[in-house]
Amino acid sequence: MILKVVISVVCAVSVLTVGILIGHFGIDKGSSAPSWVNDVAKDVDEALIEKFLSEVDNMQIQENLRELTKVPHMATTPGDEQTVKLMLERWRDPETGLDDAWREEYMVYLSFPDTKNPNKVTVVSxxxxxxYTAREKEKPYTADQDDPEVVQPYAAYSPPGNPKGKLVYANQGKPSDYQELNKTVDLRGTIAITRYGGxxxxxxxxxxxxxGVIGVLVYTDPLDINDGLMSDINETYPHSWYLPPSGVERGGFSTHYGDLRTPYLAAKEDxxxxxxxxxxxxxxxxxxxIGFEDAYVLICELGGEAAPADWQGAFNCSYNIGGPGFKQTSAFNSSDVKLETFNHGELKNSSNVMGVIRGSVEPDRYVIYGNHRDSWVHGAIDPSSGTSVMLELTRVLGKMVKQGKWRPRRSIIFGSWGAEEFGLIGSAEYTEQYFTKLSERTVAYINVDIAVFGKKSLRRLLHENVFLVQVNAAGMESTSVYDNWIKYSNWTSPEHGLIPKMGHLTGAGSDYAAFVHYLGITAMDISYTYDRSKTNARIYPAYHTAYDTFDYASKYIDPGFFSHQAVARTAGNVLIRLADSLVLPLNCSDYAELLEMYLSRAVDLYQSKLQTISISMEPLKSAVASFRSAASHLDQMILSSDLAKETPMKVRRINDQLMLLDRAFLDPLAFPDKYAFRHVIWxxxxxxxxxxxxxxDAFAKAESSGQSSDWDKVHYHLSVLSQNIAGAANTLVDVI
Amino acid sequence: MILKVVISVVCAVSVLTVGILIGHFGIDKGSSAPSWVNDVAKDVDEALIEKFLSEVDNMQIQENLRELTKVPHMATTPGDEQTVKLMLERWRDPETGLDDAWREEYMVYLSFPDTKNPNKVTVVSxxxxxxYTAREKEKPYTADQDDPEVVQPYAAYSPPGNPKGKLVYANQGKPSDYQELNKTVDLRGTIAITRYGGxxxxxxxxxxxxxGVIGVLVYTDPLDINDGLMSDINETYPHSWYLPPSGVERGGFSTHYGDLRTPYLAAKEDxxxxxxxxxxxxxxxxxxxIGFEDAYVLICELGGEAAPADWQGAFNCSYNIGGPGFKQTSAFNSSDVKLETFNHGELKNSSNVMGVIRGSVEPDRYVIYGNHRDSWVHGAIDPSSGTSVMLELTRVLGKMVKQGKWRPRRSIIFGSWGAEEFGLIGSAEYTEQYFTKLSERTVAYINVDIAVFGKKSLRRLLHENVFLVQVNAAGMESTSVYDNWIKYSNWTSPEHGLIPKMGHLTGAGSDYAAFVHYLGITAMDISYTYDRSKTNARIYPAYHTAYDTFDYASKYIDPGFFSHQAVARTAGNVLIRLADSLVLPLNCSDYAELLEMYLSRAVDLYQSKLQTISISMEPLKSAVASFRSAASHLDQMILSSDLAKETPMKVRRINDQLMLLDRAFLDPLAFPDKYAFRHVIWxxxxxxxxxxxxxxDAFAKAESSGQSSDWDKVHYHLSVLSQNIAGAANTLVDVI
Structure with missing residues (x-):
């Protein structure tokens, strides 16, 4: 799942850097030197990347997807187990498999509806x-929706209960929405209906x-997903990519990520x-x-006055607030809405499938590539588009390894995570179990979950990332990914000029979360998405519904699977460069650029107020300045060193500085109120x-409360932040 | 300062290991190989160590001590600043200095008495x-005690106040002591007199x-420090090493270490x-x-019944409890004791002096050697014995560097910490400021605070350490340090047979604390101490008093300074081996041995009870078993690898595994109630x-309270512990 994409900065490193390094690395290769002298100096092989790119096959990805989406494969169901076996079989293939593959199990707390007692939403006189009774299941258009394994739409981790009360429309259910509503409506004992988003x-x-609200309904408004379209006669799937009226977005309803009953501990049996x-x-x-088919019926009957303009959705009626309850002229007048949920929690065994290609020169450095395996229903796009791409990528790389044509400098670990939909559980438990080892050795994490979001005609490549990683995506398509990207999404960096724009992995939208926020590992999330200027869809419309099927994906998301292929090539390209480059393709000066932008904004926003209460921003300014200076110095050293005359220890040292930079921003005490968020920048x-x-956040809170203890927290966080940035700068200066 | 020494396990690695490695490292040194091929394979040079040992000069140490103890040098006083300048001058000496030396300042919260209003203890009718009025200052026997800079004995961080009440004897002031006393005495409004220790x-x-106690006195009982002797006519200093009757142990009275107002943050100005x-x-x-001269007067006049036998000290009277207050037959009958304290807190600039010798092959690996510089008064033993040793060590090493005869493989950082006596402040702030950098790169920390504890006739070498570090102390004296050590303090290791015994750095007795407990850095604390079978002295008698002077040290602790020389040689030997060895002289199998001993004890103590409440110890057993197996495997690999044919990356990788092992045991959430203690083993x-x-601790608490929430905490900690040990084992297995 992907929640939001905040776009701001990009940090592309030109391939030049590495080229220059290699050029200078003129080690004397006389016959009496030990053989490893050549090995340790080896850089990425461009011919091998070309070979990789040419072998990535769109039809293989299509067939992977067909295979993965035969049956629903919600976490820990028999369908999920089938995909575990498929992954293991592929990764153990003697011709195209990895060096090794295995399964790791966790006993995790999940939440399911009761198949014998489906959840019910009714209007009761x-x-x-x-x-009136809302639909229990989505309307079938293909055989897929009729599969008995299709789980009833539900909110995982919602408690069971049977609240009954007057219905109120509460917009997106934000704190400000309830606050606003509460001014005129007595919310005690009501059922709130909210739309997804916000x-x-x-x-x-x-x-x-x-x-005092006692139950909540949530639906997807056609405004937010279908550009207003509502009819299943000709407007929505199977006639287009838009969501049919009965489609319902399922989801994990938890704020924290990871297994909920074992915070910071791997969920093993004991x-x-x-x-x-x-x-x-x-x-x-x-x-x-519920689906918007039912939401339409309920919302259009509500009494009261028209809600504010930005609360209105796409229904051809007024979204009213007041009452609470239905309007007097409605057949539902005086009726309550009754919500019956029969969800239950259960400890279940969830599997990650792991695979590895061992590194040759630096096996103790890991590049990790992952995606979750579990879906809500058939999950063609979420997550199987990503899994199909991963399988094609491992097939091509595995073949090169098995044929003895290639072995990466660093080790590559593949993870097919379980139970992501319930809160990124498989990846989070993995990082808890292997915390130290991963912290010490991981160069970067690459996530490809939903590989392709957009309809072909709208597509462009979107990268979310945490500081830099070059992308050399030339030669992939008639219009290169890079050209397409820079055309549709760009910004002007003070340092690099016009370059593609990337977002930041600030949230917990997919399995990168634990790597970035808990471990401080440089990460990127790669996907092909659509041009948001051409549609208001919050996400692809079949997201988390029974319509996210092979049929949907192959007809409306990526016919021909060329976008999938582009993602596989891009992700593989990045992966090989991270694994094989002599000097890691990570650029610390781009981090400095971001810190300077953040600082300049912070000074604008906060300095004058802080000065009035004697809180100095000087330590922050000085920390950012040290960071810039240390980063420039390190960059300069990388460019100017005559590495040919130096020990491979120097390359390792520089790589360690780059690899560990994000770790320097971790502080387990920085966010006491945020579970497993430790990275002070992201x-x-x-x-x-x-x-x-x-x-x-601290400033906003203090400004709103005005309490001196909250201003103290601003000062405290400022000290934490300054110390972490200065500490990160310290790791970039000369090692001594 | 040194608080306690818990002796248990030793992990000596034979020098053999490294020898074998070197022997096998048969790199082809043909002329066409780059020059660094030889450098990266270089191991420690035994001839250089011999040269170092021979150049360490006892008379230089004596003169260092004389210079350092000319005036009192309590933290942040002018005397302290004089020692800062001395260190800088020595470390910047063009002939015998280090590569670089500098000062780092922190603005820290200290506590001082008021020179104009001395603290007072009186008996008031x-x-x-x-x-009756207790002495305000110690009695002078030499000119040192008359120095106007001698600080009045006080308890740093005691609040000011003037409580007055009946006196009660409360033994050592342990929780159990007050609990016992409270059974028969109403403690409300009383002044408790306690002895040091416990x-x-x-x-x-x-x-x-x-x-309800309103004030506390504390003194050193002659039983605990003087083997019962009390007379200054012929028994105590200046006639012997024993404490004169008016001697008072000063001290930092805080439970946490580091600057008290900036927890987890470096105490910079803003x-x-x-x-x-x-x-x-x-x-x-x-x-x-107060001194025992005054304590004697007060305690012997107390009313009530004789306290339990183990509460009795060495005074020739009964230590009574009851009342509270003085006995009816006493001249003090019906009188109160009044305690007037005028201490105040103050923000002061405290300096660390830092120095460095840059490493040649792996400058990004640090061996840190440190000691505090601040004393309570003249501090001849605490800390200047350690500083004198450090200065001699840096003189010999610095000379070798300046003459171009040596440059260590790894960098060596020297730290002369400030404000240790107030709670290890200088070293703690340093680790806070450089947290990430030090965590990533530090191989080990060596602390030499009080270098020599004991009278010559009683001496033996005592090592406290955290896992491993070979000591090759042969040839130092006619009886080698090693022989002397194994003779006076030994144990039989299942693995190594009869070997010297070492203690564990479980507490926060000196500046190693932040390195071990906050950063998880392998550390050792080296000192020559006395045979505890021959004296009951809790520590050397002049500890933290005005008698800890050059005169005292050179007459009664180490005439001729041969023990200081032995410590300098031993510490330097260890330091050079840590800095120069090809494979770090750290042995992970000895860690496994300790974990097995702890496990076996834990099973004996806890398993049957835990079984009754369905808490399994299997995860702990299995974690320890994995650790043993991984450690043996790594050891085996070190011994059997044909490194001659492999890349220097392999040596680096093994060294990283050894260096980072202690880091794997850190968990910031393991001890929520203990400030800056994160190492689950130590x-x-x-x-x-x-x-x-x-x-x-968790088990003891649960057993005492019987509450199920406390048993949950036992289960929780068991999971934390098992996960950390298993995580540490993961870092030792094949890197992939």
């Missing part, structure tokens, strides 16, 4: 007669409960589990997703400012 | 007449306050500081140390069991 899934219920009642960050009241922020997230 | 300094007041009233771990009520424990400290 004062005499307790059911006068707030996290669980947040819609968590934000509601303090006002691991201590917190009691279910101590779990935080999940809905305290029942919540249930952490998510609610303040919505493009500056240091912790500082922005 | 019911009519408010002072009928509990931390601050704890004596912290433990007292909940019972750093956020917590309010003084939020400081935790310091005395909540006034406390003041953390201090109050349960007093030689097993995993956190488990022992």
């Amino acid at each position: 004062p005499s307790d007669t059911v006068i 707030a996290g899934r669980a947040a819609k219920a968590i934000n509601a409960a303090p006002y 691991t201590y589990r917190i009691p279910v009642e101590d779990i935080t960050g999940i809905p305290p009241i029942p919540i249930q997703p 952490t998510s922020s609610s303040a919505g400012m493009s500056t240091f997230p912790g500082l922005a | 019911p009519s408010d007449t002072v009928i 509990a931390g300094r601050a704890a004596k007041a912290i433990n007292a306050a909940p019972y 750093t956020y500081r917590i309010p003084v009233e939020d400081i935790t771990g310091i005395p909540p009520i006034p406390i003041q140390p 953390t201090s424990s109050s349960a007093g069991m030689s097993t995993f400290p956190g488990l022992a």
Whole structure:
């Protein structure tokens, strides 16, 4: 799943750097030198990358997807187990497999509806007669929707319950929405209906409960997903990529990521589990997703006055607030909405499938590439588009290894994560179990979950990343990925001029989260997406519904699978460069550029106020200046060193400085209120400012409360931040 | 300062290992190979070590000590600044200095008495007449005690106040002591008199306050320091090494280490500081140390019944409890004791002096050697014995560097820490400021604070350490340090047979604390101490008094300075081996041996009880077994690898595994109640069991409270511990 993409800075490193290094690395290769002298100096082989690019086959990806999406494969179901076996079989293939592949199991806390007692949403008259019942399952258009394994739409981790009350429309369920509503409506004992977007899934219920709301419905408004289109006669799937009226977005309704009962501990059989009642960050009241077909019926009957303009969706009626409840002229007048949920929690065994290609020169350096394997239903796009790409990538690389044509300098680890949909569980447990080893040795993590988001006609490549990684994507298509990217999404960097734009991995949208936020590992998330100027769709419309099928993907997302191929080539290209480059293709000066932008914004926003209460921003300024100076110095050293005359220890040392840079920004004490968020630069922020997230949030809170203890927290966070940036700068200066 | 020495396991690695490695490292040194091929394969040079040993000069150490102890040099005083300048001058000497030396300042929160209003302890009659006044300063025997810069004995961080109340004897001020006393005595409004030992300094007041005690006195009983001797006519200094009756142990009275107002942050000028009233771990009520001359007068007049036998000290009277207050037959009958303290907190600039010898092959690997520079008074033994040794060591090494005869493989950093006596402040701030850099690169930390504890006739060498480090101390004296050590303190290791015994750095007794407990860096603390079977002295008798002078040290601790020389040779030997060895002289199998011993003890102590509440110890057993297996495997690989045919990357990789092993045991969440203690194996424990400290403490607490939430904490800690040990094992197995 992908939640949001914040676009801001890109840090592309020209291939030149590495070329120059290699050129200078004129080691005397006389016959009496040990054979490893050549090996340690070897750089990435461009011919091999060309070979890789040419072998990536769109039809193989298509067939991978067909195979992966035969049956629904929700986490820990028999369908999931089938995909585990498929991955193992492929990765153990003697002709095209990896060096090794295995399974790692965790016993994790999941939440399921009751197949015998489906969750129900009804309108109930004062005499307790059911006068309207919402759909329990999506309408079938292909055989896929009729599969008995299609799980009923539900909100994972919603508690069971049967609240009944007057219905109110609460927009997106943000804190400000309930606050606004509460001014005129007594929310106690009501059921709120909210639309997806604006707030996290669980947040819609968590934000509601303090006002006395007893149940929440959530649906996808056609405005937010279908560019307003609603008809399944000719407008929506199977006639287009748009969501049919009965489509429902399922989802994990938890704020934290990782197994909810074993915070910071890998969920093994005997691991201590917190009691279910101590779990935080999940809905305290029942919540249930429904299709817009039903939401339409309910919302258009609501009484009161028209809600503010930005609360209105695409229905051809007024979205009213007031009452609460239905309007007097409605057949539902005086009726309540009743929500019956029968979800239950269960400890289940979830598997990660792991595979490895051992490194030759530096096996103790890891490049990790991963994606989750579990879906909500057939999951053709989410996650199987990514898995299909991964399988094609491992097939091509595995073949080169098996044929003895290639072995990467560094080790490559592949992860097919389990139970991501319930909160990034497989990847989070993996990072908890191997915390130290991964922290010490991982060069970068590459995530390819939803490989292709967009319709072909709209597509462009979008990179989210954490600091830099060159992309040499030339020669992939008639229009290169790079050209296409820079055309549709670019910005002008003070340092590099016009370059493609990348987003930042500030949130926990997919399995990169634990790597970035808990381990401080440089990460990127790669996908082909669509031009947001051409559609308002929040995400591809079949997301998390029973329509996310092979049929949908191959007809409406990527006929011919050329976009999948482009993603496989791009991701593989990046992967090979990270694994094979003599000097890691990571650029610390681009980090400096970002810090300077954040600093300049922070000074604009906060300095004058902070001066009035004697909090100095000088330590932050001085830390950013040291960082810039150290980064420039290191860059200069990389460019100017005559490495030919030096020991391979020097290359290793520089690579360690680059690899460990993100680790320097971790502070387990920086965000006491945010579970497993430790990276002081990339952490998510609610303040919505493009500056240091912790500082922005602390400042916003202090400004709103005015309490001196909150200003103390601003000062504290400023010290934490300055110390971390200065500490990171210290790792970049001459090692001594 | 050194608080306690827990002796248990030793892990000596034979020099053989390295020899074999070198022998096998048969790199072809043909003329066409790059020159660094030889450099990267170079191992420690035994001839150079011999040269170092022969050049270490006892008389130079003596003169260093004379120079360092000319005036009192309490932290941040003019005397301290003089020593800063001395260190800088020596380390910048063009003939015998280091590559570079500089000063780093921190603005730290210290506590001082008021020179104009000295703290007072008096006996006051019911009519408010002072009928007895305790000494304000120690009695002078040499000119040193008359120096106006001698600070009045006081308890740093004791609050100011003037409590007055009945006196009670509270033994050592342990929780159990007050608990016992409280059974028969109403402690509300009383002043407690306690002796040093058994509990931390601050704890004596912290433990007292909940019972209503309003002030605390603390003194050193002749039983605990002087083997019972009390007379200054012929028994104590200047006639022997024993403490004169008026001698008072000063000290930092805080439970946490590091600057108290900037937890986890380096105390720079603009750093956020917590309010003084939020400081935790310091005395909540006034406390003041006095000499046993005064304690004798007070205690022998106490009323009530004789205290238990193990509460009795060496005074020739009964230590009574009851009352509270003085006995009816005493001239003090009905009188109160009044304690007036005028201490104040102050932000002061404290300096660390840093020096460096740059490494040649792996400059990004650091061996750190340090000691504090600040004393309470003249501090001849604590800390200047260690500083004198450090200066001699840097003189000999610096000369070799300046003459071009030597440059270590790895960088060596020297630290002369400030404000240790107030709570290890200089070293703690240093580790906070350079946290990431030091974590990534530090091979080991060597601490030599009090170099020589014991009288010559009693001496033996005592090593405290955290896992491994060979000591080749042969040829140092007619009886080698090693022979002497193994003779006086040994144990039989399952693996190595009869070997010298080492203690563990579980506490925060000197500047190694932040390195071990906060950074997880392998550390050792080296000193020559005395045979504890021949004296009951808790520590050398002049500790933290005005008698710890050059005169005292040169007459009674180490005439001729041969023990200092032995320590300098031993520490230098270890330092050179850590800096120059091709493969780090750290042995992970000895860690496995310790874990197995801890496990076996834990199973004996806890398993049957845990089984009854369904908490399994299997994950712990399995983690320890994996650790053993991985450690043996790594050891085997080191011994059997044909490194001659392999890349220097392999040596680096193995060294990284060894260097980072202790880091794997860090968990910032393992001890939420212990400030800056993160190492799950070495953390201090109050349960007093030689097993995993956190488990022992959690179990003791649960057993005492019987609450199920406390048993949950046992289970939780067991999971944390197992995960960390398994995680450490993961770092030792084949890197992939």
